[in-house]
Amino acid sequence: MKAKDFKSPPNHMQTLIDGVGLFNYPYFPAGDDLKDGIQGIYDQVLFYGNRILKDKKELDSKWFNSYKDLCGAILAFVQERHESLSEWSGKEPASGSEAYFKSISDAAISGKAP
Numbered sequence: 001m002k003a004k005d006f007k008s009p010p011n012h013m014q015t016l017i018d019g020v021g022l023f024n025y026p027y028f029p030a031g032d033d034l035k036d037g038i039q040g041i042y043d044q045v046l047f048y049g050n051r052i053l054k055d056k057k058e059l060d061s062k063w064f065n066s067y068k069d070l071c072g073a074i075l076a077f078v079q080e081r082h083e084s085l086s087e088w089s090g091k092e093p094a095s096g097s098e099a100y101f102k103s104i105s106d107a108a109i110s111g112k113a114p
Contacts, residue, residue: 011051012060018044019067022074026101027108035082042075 021041028034045068052064 009052009060011048012063015045015048015052015064015067018048019071022071022078024108025074025078027105029105030083032082035079038075038078038082042071045071 018041021044022038025034025038028037049064049068052060
């Protein structure tokens with residue numbers, strides 16, 4: 001299929017696809033890897049988002065700015081808590097959460113569902 005046959009604008013679709021990666025923060029180990037990985041994903045959102053802004057279409061610009069704000073809120077949440085985000089802080093033993101995070105991390109690396 002040729003690019004001209006697509007119904008959805010490619011920059012919008014790529015921006016959405018890149019932003020979904022921000023919700024995968026549980027797959028990253030806590031610490032600087034998490035902070036750097038999430039920042040990299042956010043930067044990808046801005047890359048294609050800036051292409052949307054260059055078109056200077058008001059509705060598209062509003063959409064992207066709202067999406068950027070959502071992604072920025074996730075980024076700020078993760079960066080503020082990156083040291084402890086993947087650590088267990090509940091009343092139950094931590095072994096269950098450690099096993100869960102290890103299983104989803106292993107699954108993400110191998111490409112298999114947990």
